[in-house]
Amino acid sequence: MIRDIKNILFLDIETVGQTTDxxxxxERLKNQWARKASFLKKEEGITDEQLFLDRAGIYAEFGKVVVIGLGYFHAEGEEVQLRTKALSGDDEKELLLEFKQLLSKMAPDIRLCAHNGKEFDFPYLSRRMLINGIALPTALNLSGKKPWEVNHLDTMDMWKFGDWKNYTSLDLLAAIFGIESSKTDMDGSMVNTVYHEQKDLNKIAKYCLQDVVVTAKLYTKLQSIELPEIKVIET
Structure with missing residues (x-):
């Protein structure tokens, strides 16, 4: 039971535009964003400025990480715990170094798991680390590794069953598997505004941890792992 989910670190990141607007x-990045925006525009009349507010945070070249939510399963007697922790901060380099240090303390065979992690969380973290001059930790360094040597798990990838044309949101999978949603008074589209305008990093961290909990519970469903009630503990 618990051995089937041992040494898995569930994670989710929250990202925002590097600047408020x-x-x-x-000037160099302005020019580069204008070029990128020309490929992204789908609505008539939308400006580069508006597109930056809406979309910059999802691109590692123009965004930054402000929260890394983490969770792992732990057995305490007969009780199964999901221990969670949010790393957050305005200084991205310090945040990424803290995450790297935490990884270094974990088992060498640790597996990272996120929803859409292979296309977003894992490459985003890797790119932002390199931009900040941080050498990649073993868990993120794919150089020279064969596909079966990469310890990355992705709940969206698991749900695809080889169907690469389909994107399925975490919220939809939570709904069909009867998992309480993380989307309450906030969703991903609000993160940039909550950070830059409301200055509420704590609210973003709480939202991020809710996604970690949903991802961890979804993983057990997709692996048909039967667990007693999971007690979530924030550390």
Whole structure:
């Protein structure tokens, strides 16, 4: 039971635009965003500035990580616990170094698991680490590794069953498997505004941890792992 989910670190990241608005970018990045925006625009009349507010945070070249939510299963007697922790901060380099240090203390065979992690969380973290001059930790360094040597798990990938044309949200999978949703008074589209305008990093961290809990519970469903009631403990 618990051995089937041992040494899995469930994670979710929250990202925002590097600056509060498009005009705050340096000139080189402004030009690069304008070029990228020309490929992203689908609605008539939308400006580069508005597109930056809406979309910059999802691109590692123009965004930054502000929260890394983490969780792992632990057996305490007959009780199964999901212990969670949120790393957050305005200084991205310090945040990423803290995450790297935490990884270094974990088992060498630790597996990382996120929803859409292979396309978003894992590459985003890796790119932002390199941009900040941080050498990649073993868990994220894919250089020279064969596909079967990469310890990355992805609940969306698991649900696809080889059907690569389909994106399925974490919220939808939570609904069909009867898992309480993380989408209460906040969703991912609000993170940039909550960070830059409301300055409420704590609210973003709480939302991020809710996604970690949903991802961990979803993993057990997708693996047909029967567990007693899971007690969530924030550390």
């Amino acid at each position: 498009y005009q705050s970018l340096d």
